[in-house]
Amino acid sequence: MSESNEALEYINEMARTRGYVLPYHKRMAEADMDALKAANNLVKAVYTDQRRLTKQMKELIFITSLTVLRASHGQIASHIKVGLDVGLTKEEILEAIEIMLPECGVVTFQHGFEVWADVCGVKGIEPTVAVHDDSK
Structure with a gap:
């Protein structure tokens, strides 16, 4: 070969x-x-x-640890997709990411949340009143 x-x-x-x-x-x-x-x-x-932890538990651990480490979008997204494939709900994955808020802060949470939102197709709700756009 x-x-x-x-x-x-x-x-x-x-x-x-x-x-x-x-x-x-x-x-x-x-x-x-x-x-x-x-x-x-x-x-x-x-x-x-397969050892003691379920595939679902391992994926939640991976998703949160990669988010804390500020891994690439693609790396976090791949584990979110696998998590969904092994039976986790998008809400369970979001809850795991939200656990990081008190210990790791908003910036770390936002990093994981943005990947989660992209993978799960969450677009957001746009305000109907005028706002200053700080995204640029």
Whole structure:
């Protein structure tokens, strides 16, 4: 089997197991399969292999910890999508993100909330009175 076929098969298996593949996984598969396999084995041991925590609990932990770390939009979104796929409701995910407010503050909460709103299709309600637009 060629290296590129092995890498593709490995990435496909990661996608089947995790429900997502991040951009760095794809690049590592091409650049350094040994390192990717070592990192993935750690993830298998603590995340994808079934142990004591349910898949739903693990996804909530991932979503909140990635939000606290201010991870990329795509990384948080991938775990929100997996969370929804494994049976979490969008309200349960939002509640987990809201738990961060007292300990981590509004800025951290907003980071996770914006990703959640994008993934869940929450558009927001626009005021009908004139307001100053600070988003620019």
